[in-house]
Amino acid sequence: MTENCSKELTGVAEFEAEVTLAITGASGAPYALRLLQVLCQANWRVHLLVSSAARVVLATEHELKVPSAPDAMGKVFSDAVGAKPGLIKAYGRDDWFSPVASGSAAPKKMVVCPCSTGSLAAIALGCSDNLIERAADVVIKERGQLIVVPREAPLSAIHLEHMLKLANxxxxxxxxxPGFYHQPASVEDLVDFMVARILDHLGVEHDLVKRWGYGGAR
Structure with missing residues (x-):
């Protein structure tokens, strides 16, 4: 009975695990899309949160027009990464009744990729003014796994203080x-390098890049 209820709630018959993926307004849309694609290929259920600034970045860097309506947003991303139905569930910025807003239902794993310095600050200060910030706050308070992927240069002392606070x-x-020791031949290789590191920390099997000491440079 419990298993059947779980399947009905998720909207997909079976999945390996689940994670919250937040995409914010920093440069780095290709990282987010590739990560989403590989997670779906690994049959992970993804609770997707996208900021309004991220929608601008996705249109600028990837020519992906993302609507604000959650159902339409989920379809756009599913089509973009070739995900099977039910694996991606998108939410609005103020969807306080979504599973990710509560410690009793949220996935124990979350990635903010890319993470703007504004989102970094809000998460470090526990602002919880929108669903992305609240979801991160939930994962922290429930002692789950939160990975943030900042993309900014140079970094000010403010940024570094927020990172240190979160690291603690x-x-x-x-x-x-991304590194270069794997001799990347394309932008896609550089993207895969970063996505591979994220997947390693999430515990997702992949073959995006050759590992150090196993096979040498490509």
Missing amino acids: LGVTIMPAS
Whole structure:
């Protein structure tokens, strides 16, 4: 009975695990889309949160027009990454009755990718003025896994103080700074490098890049 109820609530028969993915207004839309794609390929259920600034960035960097209505938004992302029905569930910025807004229902894992310095500050200060901030606050208070992927340069002392505060709370700070030792041949290779590191921390199996010491440079 419990299993059947779970399947009805999720809207998809079976999935490996679930995660909240928040996309905010920093540069780095390709990271977010590739991460979403691989999570769906791994059959992970994704609770998707997208800020209004992120919609502007997605249109600018990836020519992806994202509507504000959650159902339409979910369809656009599902089509963009080829996700099967039910794996992506999008929410509005003020959807306080969504599962991610409560510690009793939210996934224990969350990634903010890319993470703007404004979102970084709000999360560090526990503002919870919108669903992205509240979802992050929930994961922190429930002692779950929160990964933030800042994309900014240079970093001011304010940014660094917020990162240190979150790191001291157990949040993983993973700046979008891909390596080059795998001899990337394209922008896509650089994107995959960062996405691979995020997937490693989430515990998602992948073969996006060769691991150090196993096979050498490509």
